[in-house]
Amino acid sequence: MLSGVLFDLDGTLLDTVEDFMAVIDSMLDEHQRPRVAPELIRAQVSDGSIGMLSVAFATRPGEPGFDALRDEFLTRYERALAVHTRPFPGIMPLLDWLDTEGLPWGVVTNKLSRFSIPLMEQIGLSERCGSLVCPDQVSQGKPHPEAIFKACAELSISPQHCVFVGDHLRDIQAGRAAGMDTIAALYGYLPAEEDHTAWQATHSVYTATDLQPWLLGRRNLETIDV
Template sequence: MLSGVLFDLDGTLLDTVDDFMAVIDAMLDDHQRPRVAPALIRAQVSDGSIGMLSAAFATRPGEPGFDALREEFLSRYEQALSVHTRPFPGILSLLDWLEAEGLPWGVVTNKLSRFSIPLMEQIGLAERCASLVCPDQVSRGKPHPEPVLKACAELGADPQRCVFIGDHLRDIQAGQAAGLTTIAALYGYLPPDEDPASWQATHSVQTASDLQPWLRGRHNPETMHV
């Protein structure tokens, strides 16, 4: 039986790309640059502000003006964290089920506390979340297992009976290194050239709504046929 479930944040628990896109569009307009396709930004969300800005502005860290662009992006995003952001379809019913079963759940993210904590509060999930581990709370972030093991400890859960769900290779690597069962969230922000089969996750799902039946089967073995 399961003892806890952990989620990555962006692209797994929450669909945040529209708020990122709104900031990118506003910045491109203000800097008199042409807008870019939303799919280009979506594919870079997992690489954070550096990946999104590199794609949108055709620049990279170390080049003139990049640091100023990044500070502008972070400041703008901090002021509009949850205008469009929502849990993926199926996530709220999954959280309801986990809580009804007495299964604690948490989040392990590479998104700084400065953004993650208020975002979870604004979405209404902070009080329900038994653990929220951000990279500035540990010495090593994902793909290192440290933040995953910290979350399991905060859940009071045995890592070998926990599941970690994520939409990036680093999520699967962190979960595997910590001894958890892993699920690749194929509905998330995967780059178009990514092959998630190479991640060797325990399981993969096409939509967030596919998570609950699979987890129910793991938690209640008699329903494994579902």
């Protein structure tokens, strides 16, 4: 039985890349560095500030100045979390359908609580979200399934009756490790060279609009009396 749905946050539920780009661009300008192509930053969003800064400033953790850049980035982003961020097209109708059907939904993310909680509040989804699990709330983040188990417990559903949607390999790995069906959100922040077929997700979608028909189809199959 389909009893609930869990989503990754950045690149799956919310399109956050423009707010990240705004911070990166302002930092590059102030540091008198050339701007980088937006698609390069987009492909690094799932790897967080470390991935984005590594590409934008051609540096790595442990190199001189990296920690200061990261602190600057996080401070600036925290001040402007939801200027351009919006749910992906198709997400709001899907959430409306889940609410109408009485199917609880939640978010399991590797984005820290300090950003995730106010972001969901500013977007207007915090009251509707049945569970929001961040990496600082568990001992092990994705791809470990601990956060998924916590979210399912908060939603009062079995992992086997839940579906996890994500745009990164670790999302699919976490969902599979929890024993649930998984959907690869290929509209998210995947590098162009990523081979998503190797993820072994249960299903893949190229737009968020395609999520509801698949979930509806699965639920309808469960109602057939065989």
